[in-house]
Amino acid sequence: MEKKLSRLLIHTLSILPALWIGWQIWLWYSFLPHELSANPIEYITDFTGNWTIRFLLLTLSITPLVKLTKWRLLKYRRAIGLYAFLYGLLHFLNYMMLDYFFNWSLIIEDVLKRPAITFGMAGFAMLVILAITSFKFTKIKLGKNWTKLHQLIYILAISVTVHNYMMVKADVLIPLIHATILSILLLYRLYLNWSKRRERAKRQLA
């Protein structure tokens, strides 16, 4: 019961930003007052992009939190990761449909010529790969390779944070906060790796 409740809570909280932006887009398309500023597409871009990074950072926080607090959070990791995918997908669709309206020549030029967009697209491609291999049966099927494949999240998160930093015109505060959190989370992994190896070395000596 308690488990079900906490799962419900996580899903409700995670879907709220998507519901809110959907509602605002509906208001905008109905020519009703909305919160999306005079330039709604720019607002949607920032909003969905920021939520993608937040969910990626949350996903990467699960392991450290489990190790440090012993909370049993691991079972929620896949769901939170999939929410990162959901917001990334909205961000991507907004770019393709609302922003560039399938103007392929401009989109292709953007992706190939502008590193900021290249990093974003690469990040999204990795996010898609991780999302479609997130099912239980693919996990079983891929076996050990699944773990290896899903280590892509480290590269993905770096790529997306670089994209975030590069897209900002002048004020890099928010991207820097994202980058700082990401660095801490990645350094923690390096530390885990290092301590594991030291343990092993000790055992071998003994």
Add this chain to the structure above:
Amino acid sequence: MLIKIKNSWDLSEKDVTSEEDFFSRRDFVKAAGIMGVGSAVNLMTPALAGAYQAETPPSGKYNGSDIKDEQTVLSAITSYNNFYEFGIEKDDPSKNAHSLVTKPWNITVDGHCENPGEYAVEDLVNFNALEERIYRMRCVEAWSMVIPWVGVSLSQVIEKLKPSLSARYIYFETLEDVEQMPGQARNIIQWPYREGLRMDEAMHPLSIMAVGLYGRTLENQNGAPLRLVVPWKYGFKGVKSIVKISFVEEKPNTSWMRLAPQEYGFFANVNPAVSHPRWSQASERRIGDFRRRETLMFNGYGEMVAGLYDGMDLRRNY
């Protein structure tokens, strides 16, 4: 072209126009271009002029009547602003700019000119000569508006100050006062905001000093009490809440150039062919539209201003 130029090989050395005449003639051609066909005909053959009069604005200057139906709604112009002095979000200026005190307001004028000193806004801008100018405004971030400014030609202001020949550039500064401009608490830009124009750009009839829009006094978030508008350049050239004007010899090191010289140049002419390193400038979103539209060379003012950049490589001088 209105003036027929004979083939140059028909002429002997003695026919070569003196440099002085050459440049004043070019100015005439430029001026004729600005005034449009109607008034150019007016100047040359008065008898023919009548038929064109109706289409020519009374002052004979371009005032934007061709785009008057495209004007952006006032609420967007006053709520969606880049004015980092009041915060970095687009809606920050409209929320925070009330702390700016625009009366009294002094502008310091210095450098190579005959009339340096402290001026009140009314001393620089002749309020009896105010005109409405409807201009496209293209932000470097690839959005745009159409704004009915109220102001005077910058050349009128400059003529009052009488720059000397050694003044090759005009330099502007925005107020720096963290008490009035809370966004300056963070060093996003090296305050104060600095901008500049080459003298010929500044003297161009399209460059204006705006004190209002939509027939009303400028809101603080739009750069009250006095701001620059140069419609063929990216919006960031339009320095707001000006407190200093200098006539200088050297090209000023403007704010965005300092911040990212590989991304923002001194000229900053709207140019769909020269992309920002991080995004395309080929298209833009007009505020209020769903779809993007193509960006026009010199923001659609090429006929009037392209001559300023004859012989310049606009890829290098972005």
